[in-house]
Amino acid sequence: MRNGTTVQEFILEGFPAVQHLGRLLFSLNLLANLTSITGNVVIVSIVCTSAHLKSPMYFFLGVFSFGESCFTSAVIPKLLAIFLLGKQTISFVACFIQAFVTLFIGAFGSLLMAVMSVDRCVAICKPLHYPTIMDLRTCVLLIMASLAVTFTLITWLVVKVSQLSFCGPRLIPHFFCDLSPLIHLSCSDTRSAEALTFAVALIILLSSLIITTIAYSNIVVIIVRLPSAKERQKAFSTCSSHLMVLSLMYGSCVFIYVKPRQTSRLESNREAALVNTVFTPLLNPVIYTLRNKQVHQALRETLCRKKLSG
Template sequence: MTMDMRNGTPIQEFILEGFPAIQHLGKVLFSVHLLAYLASITGNAVIVTITCTNTHLHTPMYFFLSLFSFLESSLTSAIIPKLLVIFLLGKQTISLVACFVQAFITIFLGASGFLLIAVMSLDRYVAICKPLHYPSIMNLRTCLLLVTACCATSFILITSLLMKVSQLSFCGPHVIPHFFCDIGPLIHLSCSDTRATELMAFGFTSFIILSSLIITIIAYSSIAVTITRLPSAKERQKAFSTCSSHLIVLSLMYGSCVFIYVKPRQRSRPDSNREAALVNTVVTPLLNPVIYTLRNKQVHQALREMVCRMKISR
């Protein structure tokens, strides 16, 4: 039960510390992060829109890409609006319920995104290494089952973890040294014995991130071997171009999240995590649509067709 052990009264809210060292630049930071947020939402929305409306992109690869863009937009929307309020108005309080809801949404979306990254790697593996069997293997039923498995696994793991965290006692201080309610700083704030909860959180996050990473490494190792055996340089370049965008995106995600989550108990305040979390919640969702659109000819063509339709409709 979440109680203040000093006086027995329930804790009603936490305080998100944000970035105190640069809080005096609040209006400037608000403008920068607002622009980044709007650009991220717009870019990912464009990818989802052209994937849904362009029949040439009704393939498993773009189906997974549109879902990934949706997850990225949702993750950003769960975190950045509150950060903008902190920068602009200095309102750092967040209710207990809102904090746990934000923690659940962000971790669930993040975990689903990592598992989806592994599925996208498997999709590229089948497309390049087993091209003749690709249509029969990666059919609509298989795609839906894979997505459902990603979401169901994330939901079960994260729900059980948050239920465990909700049983901890919080006796003060109530300042979360982060700009959103992340699971690590929240556990670190508890005055209960958190060893079992920390071990559970470490096990779940390690399982999600490392299993996704291992699947991705195995898939792309096989892809690399297959590409080197292709007879012509043009075929090798075409095969690599379909994977390069995905590799850039996942390197950004794995780099920041492994640093944040895949480590044992923290003995000091997790201040250094904020910069890595900012990369994962602001920079990566902003760069994803740029990377995919700049390096994909089919997306270029779909964008041109969409712009032409918009001009004609006027």
């Protein structure tokens, strides 16, 4: 913090228009959060224990599901406290820690989606060489590279915003600490912070989108060349779940972050962020489990083992 900062805590506004429904909204969001965490934990568990889910695709899916659980755990508890107890204050340090965690996990998830696109591209376009190209070492290196890039960019961004002066308004028109409304509250010159926020968001989302587009362009070319409709349908079915999750994630993230002026449309950001933090993590395990026969089989085997051990 610079000397100009006098604010020691912020107030999260939440959703004042529906705060009178606090107990009902608490119950609904608690149910959604528990369901989301349970679904993602189940996916992580079966990926780690099932012999049928040892391919790179499921390794990345396990990492992605673990990240989704961490993401919701960083955001939802405070939202539940706002709905149930009206506890809206958050300290300066805790606010920026929450901002860092949510942005870090969200940005890593975006890059991980690009890595999963590359994995699907290699699996469909180079099936004979797939085991040697996407071995465990390569998968781990891709994860570590994504983590390193994300950590560097998000740390730089959060430190930059935390060094702004906060000497006046404390009310954040949001239900968690996001950088856009925080920048809006600063009483110092925020142009460089806004430019950096826009640049980092653009770099992460655009690089992920470009990689994904190239990967799926190659996939489409290969699928179109397949001789039978059954083969084309089978090839496309391996990518359909990933495409659905990509659409949900990119749609909300682009709407929230890729804007030159971060001070605009904060109200609409709040609703989009609610979709991104509550409903998307809830839908992801449903999408991946309902549309994947191997996951179905692994779940059945896991349940059978538990019944036999019980």
